[in-house]
Amino acid sequence: MPYFLQRNGASVVVTVTGESVVGSAHRGMKDRLLEVIAEDARHITIRLHGVEYLDSDALGMLVSIRKRAREAGGSVTLEGLTTGVHTLLDVTKLASLFTLIDCEPSAWHRGALTEAT
Numbered sequence: 182m183p184y185f186l187q188r189n190g191a192s193v194v195v196t197v198t199g200e201s202v203v204g205s206a207h208r209g210m211k212d213r214l215l216e217v218i219a220e221d222a223r224h225i226t227i228r229l230h231g232v233e234y235l236d237s238d239a240l241g242m243l244v245s246i247r248k249r250a251r252e253a254g255g256s257v258t259l260e261g262l263t264t265g266v267h268t269l270l271d272v273t274k275l276a277s278l279f280t281l282i283d284c285e286p287s288a289w290h291r292g293a294l295t296e297a298t
Contacts, residue, residue, distance in 0.1 A: 198231070218255065
Protein backbone atom coordinates (compact mmCIF):
# COMPACT_ATOMS: atom_id res chain seq x y z
CA MET A 182 0.00 0.00 0.00
CA PRO A 183 1.70 3.18 -1.12
CA TYR A 184 1.74 6.07 1.32
CA PHE A 185 3.57 9.31 1.95
CA LEU A 186 4.64 10.40 5.41
CA GLN A 187 5.33 14.02 6.34
CA ARG A 188 6.67 14.99 9.72
CA ASN A 189 6.81 18.44 11.22
CA GLY A 190 7.87 18.30 14.87
CA ALA A 191 5.33 16.36 16.90
CA SER A 192 2.86 16.24 13.99
CA VAL A 193 2.79 13.55 11.33
CA VAL A 194 0.58 13.38 8.26
CA VAL A 195 0.26 10.13 6.34
CA THR A 196 -1.35 10.25 2.91
CA VAL A 197 -2.63 6.86 1.80
CA THR A 198 -2.88 6.33 -1.94
CA GLY A 199 -5.06 3.78 -3.68
CA GLU A 200 -8.69 2.76 -3.48
CA SER A 201 -8.47 0.08 -0.79
CA VAL A 202 -6.39 -0.98 2.18
CA VAL A 203 -6.49 -4.77 2.46
CA GLY A 204 -4.42 -7.68 3.69
CA SER A 205 -0.96 -7.14 5.09
CA ALA A 206 -0.16 -4.29 2.69
CA HIS A 207 -0.50 -1.76 5.53
CA ARG A 208 2.10 -3.44 7.77
CA GLY A 209 4.95 -1.15 6.69
CA MET A 210 2.85 1.92 7.42
CA LYS A 211 1.89 0.61 10.85
CA ASP A 212 5.51 -0.16 11.72
CA ARG A 213 6.65 3.30 10.57
CA LEU A 214 3.90 5.06 12.54
CA LEU A 215 4.78 3.12 15.68
CA GLU A 216 8.39 4.25 15.18
CA VAL A 217 7.48 7.93 14.86
CA ILE A 218 5.21 7.71 17.91
CA ALA A 219 8.14 6.23 19.85
CA GLU A 220 10.22 9.19 18.56
CA ASP A 221 7.79 11.68 20.18
CA ALA A 222 5.30 12.25 17.34
CA ARG A 223 2.01 12.98 19.09
CA HIS A 224 -0.48 14.20 16.52
CA ILE A 225 -1.10 11.72 13.71
CA THR A 226 -3.31 12.60 10.76
CA ILE A 227 -4.11 9.86 8.27
CA ARG A 228 -5.43 11.16 4.95
CA LEU A 229 -7.71 8.67 3.27
CA HIS A 230 -8.87 10.73 0.27
CA GLY A 231 -9.96 8.29 -2.44
CA VAL A 232 -9.80 5.18 -0.24
CA GLU A 233 -13.12 3.39 -0.72
CA TYR A 234 -12.57 0.30 1.41
CA LEU A 235 -10.70 -0.80 4.54
CA ASP A 236 -10.67 -4.48 5.52
CA SER A 237 -10.62 -5.76 9.10
CA ASP A 238 -6.79 -5.83 9.16
CA ALA A 239 -6.66 -2.16 8.18
CA LEU A 240 -9.26 -1.27 10.83
CA GLY A 241 -7.19 -3.16 13.40
CA MET A 242 -4.10 -1.21 12.32
CA LEU A 243 -5.93 2.10 12.84
CA VAL A 244 -7.06 1.02 16.31
CA SER A 245 -3.49 -0.07 17.21
CA ILE A 246 -2.04 3.25 16.05
CA ARG A 247 -4.68 5.15 18.00
CA LYS A 248 -4.00 3.10 21.16
CA ARG A 249 -0.25 3.69 20.97
CA ALA A 250 -0.70 7.41 20.23
CA ARG A 251 -3.10 7.81 23.19
CA GLU A 252 -0.70 5.98 25.51
CA ALA A 253 1.94 8.52 24.46
CA GLY A 254 -0.43 11.44 25.10
CA GLY A 255 -1.34 11.97 21.46
CA SER A 256 -4.23 11.63 19.07
CA VAL A 257 -5.17 10.27 15.64
CA THR A 258 -7.25 12.15 13.09
CA LEU A 259 -8.71 10.54 9.99
CA GLU A 260 -9.10 13.04 7.17
CA GLY A 261 -10.91 12.98 3.83
CA LEU A 262 -13.16 10.01 4.44
CA THR A 263 -15.19 8.67 1.56
CA THR A 264 -18.82 7.78 2.21
CA GLY A 265 -17.93 4.08 2.21
CA VAL A 266 -15.15 4.39 4.79
CA HIS A 267 -17.21 6.74 6.96
CA THR A 268 -20.12 4.25 6.89
CA LEU A 269 -17.74 1.39 7.74
CA LEU A 270 -16.41 3.28 10.76
CA ASP A 271 -19.97 4.04 11.89
CA VAL A 272 -21.20 0.45 11.47
CA THR A 273 -18.20 -0.96 13.36
CA LYS A 274 -18.60 1.68 16.10
CA LEU A 275 -15.02 2.86 15.54
CA ALA A 276 -15.90 6.38 14.38
CA SER A 277 -16.05 7.63 17.96
CA LEU A 278 -12.41 6.61 18.57
CA PHE A 279 -11.01 9.11 16.09
CA THR A 280 -11.29 12.75 15.19
CA LEU A 281 -12.89 12.70 11.74
CA ILE A 282 -12.40 15.46 9.18
CA ASP A 283 -14.27 15.32 5.89
CA CYS A 284 -12.49 18.20 4.15
CA GLU A 285 -9.62 19.00 1.85
CA PRO A 286 -6.15 18.20 3.17
CA SER A 287 -4.69 20.84 5.43
CA ALA A 288 -1.71 22.92 4.31
CA TRP A 289 1.70 21.96 5.62
CA HIS A 290 4.42 24.28 6.75
CA ARG A 291 7.72 24.53 4.98
CA GLY A 292 10.42 22.29 6.32
CA ALA A 293 8.33 19.17 6.77
CA LEU A 294 10.24 15.94 6.32
CA THR A 295 8.65 13.83 3.60
CA GLU A 296 9.08 10.12 3.05
CA ALA A 297 7.60 8.18 0.16
CA THR A 298 7.20 4.43 0.33
